[in-house]
C-alpha cells in the first residue's frame with residue numbers, strides 16, 4: 001500500500017472527543033521516547049505530522065491522522081512509563097488508554113513499539129500481559145533498528161521472542177523498523193492494507 005496523503009485531524013483529551021465515524025483505526029503506543037512520532041512520520045512520509053521529541057508527559061492526547069482521504073486513521077496514543085508523571089496523571093493516563101484500547105470499536109489493531117536495543121522491560125511485558133488478558137489484537141514493532149547492526153538486531157528480536165514464549169503460546173506479528181532508514185515501512189503498510197481489506 002502507498003500512503004497518498006496523511007492529514008492531522010484532531011487531538012482528543014477524552015475518547016468521547018475522538019472522531020465520530022466508522023473509519024478503521026490503527027493505534028500506536030509505547031514508552032515515551034520509543035520513537036513513535038518518528039515512526040508515524042516515516043510511515044506517512046510527512047516530516048512534521050507527529051511531533052518528535054516533545055517533552056514527554058505534558059499533555060495526554062490521542063492524535064488522529066487521516067490517511068488516504070479516510071481509508072483509515074493512524075492513531076497516536078500517549079507514551080507510557082514516563083517516571084516524572086505524578087500519580088494523578090498516571091491515573092488519568094491509565095483511564096484514557098484503557099477506555100480507548102478496550103472500548104474503541106473502530107480500533108482494528110494496536111501496534112506496540114519497543115526500542116530494539118533494550119532488554120525486555122517489565123513495563124512492556126506487563127502491558128503485553130494486559131493486552132493478552134483482554135484479548136486486544138496487537139502487533140509488536142521494534143524501533144531504531146539502525147542503531148544496531150543487522151545481526152545484532154536479529155539476535156535482540158530472537159531473544160525477545162524467547163522471553164515472550166515463556167508466557168505466550170504463540171507470537172504476535174513482529175516488525176523490525178527504523179525511522180531513520182525507512183526499514184520495515186513496506187511490510188508494516190502492507191500488513192495494515194491486508195487487514196484493512198479483509
Ligand code: GDP
Pocket residue numbers: 030031032033034035036037038039051052053054056079143144145146147177178179180181
Ligand atoms: P516518541 O517520544 O516515542 O514519539 O519518540 P520520538 O519519535 O520523538 O523519538 C525519540 C528520539 O529517538 C528522537 O531523538 C529521535 O530522533 C530518535 N529516533 C526515533 N526513531 C529513530 C530511529 O529509527 N533511528 C534512530 N537512530 N533514532 C531514532
